[in-house]
Structure formats: structure tokens, C-alpha cells
Amino acid sequence: MLDTLIRGGWLADGTGNPLYQSDLAIEGDRIVEVARLDGAEARTVVDASGKVVCPGFVDINGHSDYSFHTNPGFESTIRQGVTTEIVGNCGNGFAPVSELSRGFVSARLAEFAYEGPVEWTSYASYLEAVAALRPACNLAFMVGHNALRYAAGVGNAPLGEDHARVMESFVREAMEAGAYGMSTGLEFEPGRRAATEEIIALNKVVGEYDGVYASHTRNRDSGLLGSVAEFLTIVREGKTRGQHLHLNVRDNTGAPVDGWQRAVELLEEARTAGLDVLTDTTPYRFGTGMMAGILPNWLFEGGVGPALERLGDESVRQRLRGDCDRYWRFIHKGQWERVRLQGSPQFPELDGLTFDEIAARWGKDPWDCYFDILLASGPKMESMQLIGMLFTDEHLAEMIAHPLFCLSADTFSSDIEGPLAGVLRHPIPYGGHVRFLTHHVGERRTLRLEEAIRKMTSMPASRYGLAGRGILRPGAAADVVVFDSKRLAENSTLEQPLAYATGVEWVFVNGTAAIADSHRRPERSGRILRHVG
Numbered sequence: 274m275l276d277t278l279i280r281g282g283w284l285a286d287g288t289g290n291p292l293y294q295s296d297l298a299i300e301g302d303r304i305v306e307v308a309r310l311d312g313a314e315a316r317t318v319v320d321a322s323g324k325v326v327c328p329g330f331v332d333i334n335g336h337s338d339y340s341f342h343t344n345p346g347f348e349s350t351i352r353q354g355v356t357t358e359i360v361g362n363c364g365n366g367f368a369p370v371s372e373l374s375r376g377f378v379s380a381r382l383a384e385f386a387y388e389g390p391v392e393w394t395s396y397a398s399y400l401e402a403v404a405a406l407r408p409a410c411n412l413a414f415m416v417g418h419n420a421l422r423y424a425a426g427v428g429n430a431p432l433g434e435d436h437a438r439v440m441e442s443f444v445r446e447a448m449e450a451g452a453y454g455m456s457t458g459l460e461f462e463p464g465r466r467a468a469t470e471e472i473i474a475l476n477k478v479v480g481e482y483d484g485v486y487a488s489h490t491r492n493r494d495s496g497l498l499g500s501v502a503e504f505l506t507i508v509r510e511g512k513t514r515g516q517h518l519h520l521n522v523r524d525n526t527g528a529p530v531d532g533w534q535r536a537v538e539l540l541e542e543a544r545t546a547g548l549d550v551l552t553d554t555t556p557y558r559f560g561t562g563m564m565a566g567i568l569p570n571w572l573f574e575g576g577v578g579p580a581l582e583r584l585g586d587e588s589v590r591q592r593l594r595g596d597c598d599r600y601w602r603f604i605h606k607g608q609w610e611r612v613r614l615q616g617s618p619q620f621p622e623l624d625g626l627t628f629d630e631i632a633a634r635w636g637k638d639p640w641d642c643y644f645d646i647l648l649a650s651g652p653k654m655e656s657m658q659l660i661g662m663l664f665t666d667e668h669l670a671e672m673i674a675h676p677l678f679c680l681s682a683d684t685f686s687s688d689i690e691g692p693l694a695g696v697l698r699h700p701i702p703y704g705g706h707v708r709f710l711t712h713h714v715g716e717r718r719t720l721r722l723e724e725a726i727r728k729m730t731s732m733p734a735s736r737y738g739l740a741g742r743g744i745l746r747p748g749a750a751a752d753v754v755v756f757d758s759k760r761l762a763e764n765s766t767l768e769q770p771l772a773y774a775t776g777v778e779w780v781f782v783n784g785t786a787a788i789a790d791s792h793r794r795p796e797r798s799g800r801i802l803r804h805v806g
Contacts, residue, residue, distance in 0.1 A: 275315035276300050276784065282321030282755060287328040287734075287744040289727035297326060299751045302783040307745055317786070319779055321755050327726045328743050329356025329752030329782065330706050333553050333733035334487075334518050334681035336360060337410070338367055340693055341403065341686070342387040346797060347410040350686040351787050353706040354754035354777045357411040357734070357742055357802070358686075362518060363489040364458025366417025367391075368399030369443050374423035384656050385685075386692035396447035400801050409787055409797040410686070411752070413737055413804070415487055416447035418457040418472065419464050429463035429573055432471050444478040451803025453737050454485030454513065459500070460600055461563055462573055462655055465491065469503055476511030482806025485737060487516040494526040494602050501536045505543050508550060516736065519683055520552040521672055523663045526602040533668070540677055551736055553679040554672040556708040558664045559767065561615065561684070561699060564647060564657035566600035568593070577652055584648045594640050601661055609639040613660040613767075616696055619649040624698060625660075625767070660699055660767070670719045673709070673728075679736065680709050680728045689771040698770045704763030707774040711761055722758070739802060751784035 277299040283292040284307070298306040298313065335358035337347065347355070360366075367378050370393060379391045393399040396416060403412065422428060425439040444455060457472055458464040476486045486508050490500040501517065508515035517540065522533045529535070540550050572593070573580045583589045598605040604612060609628035617623060623631050623646075628639040635642055650657050672678050682705035687693045689703070700708075709729065713719045720728075734743030741749045754777060761776030780788035785798035 275305070275313060277317045277319065277781070278310065278313055278315035279319040279321050279326055279753065279755060279779075280310075282324050282326035284745055285325055285327040285723045285726040286746065287727055287731040289724050291723060292325070297745060297753065299753070299781065299784050302751055304745060304749045304751050304753070305747055307747060319755060324755050324757050324778065325722070326745070326753065326755050328730040328745055329754050329780065330354050330729045331357040331359070331733040331739065331743050332681050332706070333359050333516065333679045333736060334362050334683045336362060336365065336683070336685040338365070338414075339382070339385045339685045341406060341408055341412075342382060342389065343385060344686055344688050344691065344693055345406040345408045347408065347686040347799075348688040348793075349702045349773060350706065351409050351780055351782075352777060352793065353704070353774045354756065354780055355410060355686075355706055356752035356754070356780065356782045356799075357413065357739065359413045359415065359453065359733070359737060361415035361417050361452070362456045362487060364417045364419040364456055364461065364464040366415070366420035366456070368393060368396045368416070368420060369424045369447065370394050370399070371424040371426070373426040374420070377423050380652065381656060384653060385696055395450070396443075396452060397450035400450055400803070404801045407797045408799040409782065410799040411742070411782065411802055412799060413739060413802040414452050415454050415456040415485070416444060416452045418455060418467065418475065419461075421475070422463045422467070427463070428576065429466050432467070437471065437474060440475060441478050444475050448479060448482040448484060448804070448806060451801070451805075452484070453804040454487060455479045456487040456489070456518070458489040459491040460489060461566055465570065469507065472507050473510045476507050476513055480512035482804070484513055484804065484806060485516055486511055486513045487518055489518045493520075493522055494528045497522060497528050497532045497536055498539065501539045505539065505548065505550065508548055514736070515548065515550040517550065517552040519554055519681070520678070521554050521664060522668065523601065523603065524665050524668070525606070525608070533671075537675065537677065551677050551679060553681045554669070555681060555683045555701070556669070556705050556713065557701060558662060558666065558669065559660055560663045561697065561701070562601055562659050562661055563655065564659050565655050567597045567604055569596050569599065577654055581648060581651065581654065584644055590640070590644050593644070601659075611662040614646065615658040615660050615698065617646055617650065617657065620646060621695075658697065666717075670713070670717060673713050674720050678728065679733045680725065681733070682706055689773060694771055700763060700765035700767060700770050703765035703770065703772060704774045707761060707763050707776070710758070711763060715758070738804065751781050753779070753781040755779035
């Protein structure tokens with residue numbers, strides 16, 4: 274007798290092939306049959322008539338390493354059908370940890386409601402600590418460049434020769450522990466301090482293990498093409514695969530004419546020349562960003578403490594008004610209506626308001642409101658978040674439809690009732706994956722359902738070499754989703770973000786049901802996936 278039989282569904286098998294009707298059988302943690310199985314019996318029978326059956330979604334640009342310590346059930350994302358997440362992106366991460374970085378790591382995780390000890394040091398011990406959480410979702414890890422700098426004691430200071438050797442040893446240990454590669458976040462502190470040569474040296478270690486270099490690059494506006502060129506150089510010199518994280522261009526921020534098209538052409542030319550590079554994009558016009566991201570390097574000389582002192586100086590503020598033309602450059606253009614405050618513990622009453630609205634409420638200039646909020650955040654200044662109206666519908670459509678783009682959420686899993694509910698009041702943790710299917714497939718018809726599912730399953734899985742994930746075939750991991758396309762809904766909005774998606778009726782992770790007949794089950798059967806280079 275089979276463990277599970279999913280009967281009569283329309284299979285989107287992850288390859289992009291047209292839907293076809295079939296049964297699917299699961300034994301243990303594996304798919305054992307994909308065929309008509311008339312007369313077969315099973316302990317659990319799922320009637321999938323009229324429903325779509327597909328592989329569990331693989332989020333190629335995840336950030337749930339921020340939240341899984343307090344949300345090991347991956348509540349907001351498992352309900353959308355996410356069964357695997359690649360974390361440690363955009364240079365961020367929580368291992369390795371040294372005595373030089375333990376305080377920083379503890380403080381950052383505390384911002385995501387984790388009050389427990391940070392007892393791990395090496396990457397191997399970190400992965401063991403995560404496995405002990407029994408996560409509901411499979412996890413693949415990238416070692417974050419920012420974490421390397423903090424653990425080596427560099428922070429945002431100049432790199433010394435000893436620092437370089439220590440960081441290279443950290444990368445080697447992470448790769449041997451099972452990391453899939455290294456990520457950078459070159460628009461933010463401290464990654465933006467790193468010279469190209471520093472990153473190439475670290476990426477060469479990744480290349481020894483056939484790993485991936487994933488980068489939130491330095492610039493996606495006026496310096497877009499140079500940043501893409503730097504990314505390609507790092508990939509080429511390191512002899513790695515390359516994932517250009519979210520190659521999107523924010524609206525009206527000074528990008529060159531046809532800049533996005535030219536940037537994509539650079540990737541296409543690199544692929545033709547033999548480089549294995551891809552990219553990804555998110556589903557919404559609006560997105561999250563770091564509030565301190567617009568601030569110039571000179572403000573942070575000496576660290577966050579001196580930066581806070583400078584922010585209290587009126588002459589510094591006057592200088593900043595003319596020297597914050599970076600990151601979300603539309604802020605510098607005075608387009609404050611595009612920017613909403615997100616999750617300020619000091620000013621919860623301002624949550625979700627635009628800076629025009631905050632300025633009217635406080636009777637101040639928007640710049641002073643911005644600086645006052647940053648100053649009040651104290652040592653947490655670098656983690657303060659914003660919501661911005663970033664993209665046009667037309668730009669989203671051209672990215673989502675492009676063959677080099679995977680589809681990702683670029684967020685962390687959250688919970689509408691737990692302590693994480695107030696951390697990010699934004700639809701993307703709750704409905705981002707579903708939005709690709711409801712809005713971009715169902716409403717705008719940007720691409721076929723089967724192709725969207727491929728870009729959310731086998732494409733990211735094969736990108737990172739997640740063997741047996743992202744596809745429905747005998748022998749593959751039993752990460753399987755059953756959803757009703759007629760009932761599928763995001764539910765979460767900017768105005769009312771705390772709502773789970775609906776319409777995903779069954780979610781199997783390694784053969785165990787995490788969602789059964791639309792009901793959340795307590796089982797957590799995710800695994801730590803380890804790269805073998």
C-alpha cells in the first residue's frame with residue numbers, strides 16, 4: 274500500500290510542459306509513480322480533481338534565516354507552497370560567528386524576536402543549530418559576505434592582509450560544511466566598502482567547490498552597467514556560477530536610457546561566452562529596502578555610533594540633503610510619496626505612513642523626519658526598513674517573462690499572530706509567491722501557468738544543484754503542492770498585510786503533509802540541504 278496517492282490532478286511537473294492529467298504516488302520521502310494508477314490504494318488519498326499539482330516552490334532569494342529561529346514552522350510561506358528556500362542572500366547571514374561579531378549577530382536576530390543564545394561559531398555548528406530547530410521548509414545556505422567581514426573584525430573598516438586570510442578560511446570552512454556559495458550585498462554597509470579584488474579572492478575559494486556567487490550588486494540606477502560588469506568579472510575570475518540577485522531597475526532613479534535592456538544583454542553575452550549566469554525578480558511594484566541605504570559612506574566612518582552623533586548635528590544634516598543621491602535615488606528627487614516607514618519600534622503610530630504624511634503630522638520637513646527617525650533608532654539604525662513604490666507594471670512584466678529570470682519573493686517567512694507580525698507589515702511574506710500565479714499569470718497573463726511554475730521550481734533548483742527538487746518524476750523528493758487555481762488568493766494588502774494566502778490545499782515536504790485539506794498541520798519535515806563540491 275502506498276503512503277500517499279494524489280489522484281486525478283492536472284500536473285505542472287516543473288519542466289514547463291503543458292498541464293496533463295495524472296495520478297502521483299508517494300512512498301516515504303520520494304515520488305514513486307507519476308502515471309494513471311487505477312486501483313491503487315494508499316493510506317492517504319488526495320482527490321485533486323480539477324486542481325493543479327506541482328513541485329513545491331523553491332525561493333532562490335530567501336531571507337528566512339532572519340526569522341526561522343522564532344518561526345521554524347515557516348507559517349506564511351509554507352501556506353503558499355514554498356518547500357525549499359535558499360537563504361543567506363544579499364551579503365547577509367548569521368555565521369560564522371566570532372567574539373568580534375557575536376554581539377552584532379545577537380542584536381540583529383533580536384530584531385526578529387529571537388532572544389535565545391547565539392552559541393554557534395563555525396558554519397558547521399550553525400547548520401547543526403538550524404537542523405535542531407526542525408524547520409518546516411528545506412533550507413540551502415549561502416555564506417554572507419557581511420557576516421565574514423564582521424566575524425573577521427573588519428566591519429566597515431579597510432581590509433588588512435590578515436583579515437583577508439581569515440575571511441578566506443571562513444569561506445572554505447562554510448563550503449566544506451555544505452554552503453552552496455557566497456553572497457554579497459554591495460549597496461549596503463559593510464559590503465559597499467569591499468573592493469572588487471576582495472570579493473574575487475573570496476569567490477575563488479567558492480569556485481574550488483563548484484559553488485555559486487550571488488550578488489545584490491552595487492548599483493541599479495546610474496551605475497547599473499558598471500555594476501553588472503563587476504558582477505560578471507567576479508564570476509569569471511572566481512570560476513563560479515553566478516546569480517545576479519533581482520536585476521530590476523527602480524523607476525525614475527537615473528538609470529541610463531534602455532539601461533535594463535543593456536544590462537540583460539550583458540548577461541546574455543556572458544552566457545554565450547560560457548559563463549553560467551542567471552538572475553531573478555520579485556512580484557510587486559513596491560518592495561522593501563534599508564532606510565540607511567541612502568546615506569553616504571562618509572557618515573559611517575568609525576561605525577554606527579559616530580554616525581548617530583553626526584546625525585544630530587544640523588550642519589551634517591544640511592550636507593546630507595545634498596549628498597544622499599544613492600540607493601533609492603527618487604528620495605533625493607523629493608518623491609517622498611513613494612516611501613513608507615516600516616516597523617519603527619520608537620514610532621509605531623507612523624507605521625505604513627508615507628514621509629509626506631509623516632511630515633504633515635509632525636509639522637517638519639521630510640528630510641528632518643527621516644533623520645529624526647534614524648537617530649531615534651539608535652544602534653539599530655542600519656536595520657530600519659522602508660516600503661517603496663519602486664517599479665512599473667511594464668518593467669515587472671518584461672522581467673517576469675524574460676527567460677533568464679527566476680521568480681522569487683526576496684523576503685523572510687513571517688507569522689500573522691506571533692512576534693514577527695509587527696516586524697514587516699508588507700504583503701510579500703504572506704502572498705508574494707501566490708501573486709506570481711494570481712496576478713501575473715491569471716490577471717495580466719504575462720506568462721503561462723506552467724512556465725511560471727517552472728521559474729519557481731526546477732529553474733531555481735537546477736541553478737543551485739538541488740538534486741531531485743523542483744520537479745515531479747519518479748525518484749524525486751516528495752515536495753509536492755496541490756492548489757485550486759479558482760480559489761487561489763493573496764489576501765494580504767499594503768493596507769491590511771496580516772493575512773495568509775488561501776487556495777493551497779496540500780503541501781508535502783519530503784513526503785509529509787504540512788498542509789492537509791487546507792489545514793495547517795504541526796509536522797515540520799524540512800531538511801538542511803548541503804552542497805557537495
